[in-house]
Amino acid sequence: HVQLVESGGGLVEAGGSLRLSCTTSEHTSITYAMGWFRQAPGKEREFVAGLSWDGFTTAYSDSVKGRFTISRGSTKNTVFLEMNSLKTEDTAVYFCQANGNWGALLSASGLTYWGKGTPVTVSS
Numbered sequence: 195h196v197q198l199v200e201s202g203g204g205l206v207e208a209g210g211s212l213r214l215s216c217t218t219s220e221h222t223s224i225t226y227a228m229g230w231f232r233q234a235p236g237k238e239r240e241f242v243a244g245l246s247w248d249g250f251t252t253a254y255s256d257s258v259k260g261r262f263t264i265s266r267g268s269t270k271n272t273v274f275l276e277m278n279s280l281k282t283e284d285t286a287v288y289f290c291q292a293n294g295n296w297g298a299l300l301s302a303s304g305l306t307y308w309g310k311g312t313p314v315t316v317s318s
Contacts (some may be wrong), residue, residue, distance in 0.1 A: 196307040203312030216290030232286035
């Protein structure tokens, strides 16, 4: 059973930084592709960043490229999303996803597991 627990969300001013954490088992982190999605009020859930199971491949949406970084912690049971230069449009609930297939992770399809999300609010 795959469990994902997000943390690290909160209120931050525009231009600031936050680091989100997705805690799971080490087995999950190194077996599944891991990713972050977000859902703003009234909008559909969208892809933010992804990390392949082996940690060698990353992907980012155009809207966060150069500002956000996804990585796996040294203990391998945590996946981080470092968010810098935050904008008001980054305000959303951020969800962690584990997926058995890299390509499916990007489209949130196939064998997919979700956490309950952590809210991020960026004020102007």
